[in-house]
Amino acid sequence: MRIALFITCLNDTLFPATGRAVVTLLERLGHRVDFPPEQTCCGQMHFNTGYQRDCVPLVRRFAEAFAGYDAVVTPSGSCAAMVREHHGRVAEVSGDDRLSTAVRAAPRVYELSEFLVDVLAVTDVGAYFPHRVTYHPTCHSLRMLGVDDRPLTLLRAVRGIDLVELGAADQCCGFGGTFALKNADTSVAMCTDKVRHVLATGADVLCAGDNSCLMHIGGALSRLRTGVNVMHLAEILASTEKAPVHGTAEPSPTSWRGTERTKTP
Template sequence: MWPEAPKATVRLLERLGCRVEFPVEQTCCGQMLTNTGYADQAAPLVRRFADVFEGYDAIVAPSGSCVGSVREQHPMVARKAGDDALAARAENLAPRVYELSEFLVDVLGVTDVGATFPHRVTYHPTCHSLRMLRVGDRPLQLLREVRGIDLVELPGADECCGFGGTFAMKNADVSVAMGTDKAAHVVETGAEVLVAGDNSCLAHIGGILGRRRTGVRTMHLAEILASTEGDRA
């Protein structure tokens, strides 16, 4: 749905010397099924994930939500399906699955990725990255090293934006109210760009910002980190 983020992830990782492959056999990690009570139907996707990615040194995703599902839910789904062998495969694979900022800071050991982005930016830490993966300030470490950036703190940054997958549909009024509060905080910063590590949050907050004609645009963390001096952003 938002190909810019994975494309930017590939450009960034290749610039940092990684050999990146995108196996075409991959599909959804199954989180949507698991979170809506269809864990049995998610089990084949857990098996596919293991089949496709077991041979890699590291699996990197520009989504704390997806990485959280793979690391936390896949073993549970496999056990619930009565497949202990698959659960063991999922548990062995989980430590090699990284959210983008985790991989850059913890595995590659870099915070300055050679990015340039001369704009006023504020950062929203998404719930899965903040609470499930505990990525902490890794995204901020990376953003602080971007040349030309004016990084401003987002008030109430650790508050949920209200998306929450199907929560936004089942509890639309509450979801919109939470998103409206978040959007107001974004506008308060005077930022040109709101950045986050999950496109789902960006879609929710960005939709509200757009409908209110705030002029604030949204970008994935990977897009900013992949930006160089010659890019037009």
């Protein structure tokens, strides 16, 4: 199986450790992972703000970059949803039959937990992570992709983990891309609720499948000096007893770290 990594803009720019974790994990499971250097933005930011025609060059480039692969794996439910749910619409708007054909022929894009559980039929990836963890299901992965409990199934198989349930887990964290900018007060209120539920778990680490949401929640956790780190699912699954991604001395590069835990935001 020819597998390619779609890193996404946010991860490539701010959270490169997540992409490395995906490759580490899949290689440990016996698979080679390619990184097409021609890849760029999937167009989600443009599409969500109404600039569908401006997505056309990005969709064309995506289809060309990943042509020939059997599967494309990404550590982002939101970007996977953009490709699977909206690239066809962009191709339709373009009026270019060749682009529509390229999009239909493009390999299926999988969010990481989908690929592991549904395609590779793996739930125990050999991870070791001796920390108290709670999991936040992001909106796109939950509502558009329907990943359901696949991430939790993978986390439950991690050795040493103390996995605790997050209250009101299905509630949005308030990020929503430009929503957090255009509706800042509402976004902050939603994040405050999410932080309250995270702190109630007593977890050391908040995990999710999208770094965009973790960036939003992690910023609040850090500003409040809660001492709670955030980590992408890929980093926890890539961690092993011999080579932990998240050591006890220093947090992961994608983690936010405070110095004190507070009871309420």
